[in-house]
Amino acid sequence: MSFDELKNIMVSLGIPESDIRLDAAREDAGLDSIAVVELALVLRREKGLVVTEEELGAAATVADVAALVAAR
Template sequence: MSFDELKNIMISLGIPESDIRLDAHREDAGLDSIAVVELALVLRREKGLSVTEDEIKDAATVADIAALVAAR
């Protein structure tokens, strides 16, 4: 999955596009605990990726999340 695909998913979760930058810290990009759960659900159910909430929470930046999903 590309960064653009991840970005589109995050936008669909209500995160402002301007907050979604590769260098943004996870929480600064709007990924609070609820958004992390929602993102993990979308990645599993709609994209078939095995990504857990804990893995997303452990990611420091949006770039780390993008690398995580790209590896799956």
């Protein structure tokens, strides 16, 4: 999955587009612990991508999250 696709999903979770930058810390980009649970669910249900909540929670930056979804 590309960064743009990830960004679209994050916007659909209510995260302001301007906060979603590759160099932003995960929590600063709105991916707090609840959003991580939701993102893992949406990726699995809607895109068929299995990325665990633990993996997403261990990501430090948006770039790390993007790398996780790009690898699946």
